[in-house]
Amino acid sequence: MKLQVAMDVATLEEALTLSRQVADHVDIIELGTPLIKHEGIAAVSAIKAAHPEKEVFADMKTADAGELEAGIAFVAGADYVTVMGAADDDTIRGAVKSAQEHGKQIVADMITVKDRAARARAVTELGVAFCEIHAGLDEQAQEGYSIQTVIDDGKASGVPFSIAGGVDIDSIRDVQAAGATVAVAGGSIRNADDPAAAAKELRGAITS
Numbered sequence: 001m002k003l004q005v006a007m008d009v010a011t012l013e014e015a016l017t018l019s020r021q022v023a024d025h026v027d028i029i030e031l032g033t034p035l036i037k038h039e040g041i042a043a044v045s046a047i048k049a050a051h052p053e054k055e056v057f058a059d060m061k062t063a064d065a066g067e068l069e070a071g072i073a074f075v076a077g078a079d080y081v082t083v084m085g086a087a088d089d090d091t092i093r094g095a096v097k098s099a100q101e102h103g104k105q106i107v108a109d110m111i112t113v114k115d116r117a118a119r120a121r122a123v124t125e126l127g128v129a130f131c132e133i134h135a136g137l138d139e140q141a142q143e144g145y146s147i148q149t150v151i152d153d154g155k156a157s158g159v160p161f162s163i164a165g166g167v168d169i170d171s172i173r174d175v176q177a178a179g180a181t182v183a184v185a186g187g188s189i190r191n192a193d194d195p196a197a198a199a200k201e202l203r204g205a206i207t208s
């Protein structure tokens with residue numbers, strides 16, 4: 001299982017600081033949607049230039065114009081681009097077409113999708129590389145939230161998936177046991193007193 005750090009920070013300066021702290025311990029470096037909105041797509045190029053040996057994930061959360069938006073991010077240097085799983089099938093097809101043209105990959109973000117497992121199977125048929133079974137930051141803040149819900153939905157999907165929704169040292173083993181391809185960790189790394197140590201601990205909990 002790969003480890004992905006999600007950089008939900010506002011500025012490129014903060015992102016470069018964080019990425020340099022944790023790069024040794026992660027496989028994929030994600031530029032969070034707020035970062036891309038604030039700094040623009042050039043931030044993707046800057047992170048790729050700083051970490052050419054790492055896979056770079058642009059969390060575009062595209063909801064329309066899939067081919068155009070994915071192309072913009074791939075040209076900037078992204079290896080993975082997200083499209084909303086809730087988007088129109090044609091939006092997803094367009095993003096996949098762009099990925100094929102660039103030799104890169106599309107990930108479908110299942111945030112807000114009610115039946116995440118069923119939609120994951122459907123968008124996999126459309127050609128996405130894998131589905132991010134995801135509870136967003138606002139859902140995580142709701143009373144009674146448990147990451148187990150996304151872990152269970154990923155396992156039930158029967159297709160390749162990542163898990164995002166507050167992955168931390170207490171849950172990462174369950175994420176791997178469920179069969180995830182990638183574990184996405186944002187807050188548990190970013191908010192740690194020592195982000196490098198937190199990333200290293202997460203990496204150490206992954207068995208292969």
Ligand SMILES: O=C([C@H](O)CO)[C@H](O)[C@H](O)COP(=O)(O)O
Pocket residue numbers: 006007008032033034059135136137140164165166167184185186187188
């Ligand atoms: O995609 C994310 C969210 O929508 C804000 O951009 C996060 O990167 C994702 O949820 C992972 O972060 P944590 O949930 O804090 O681990």
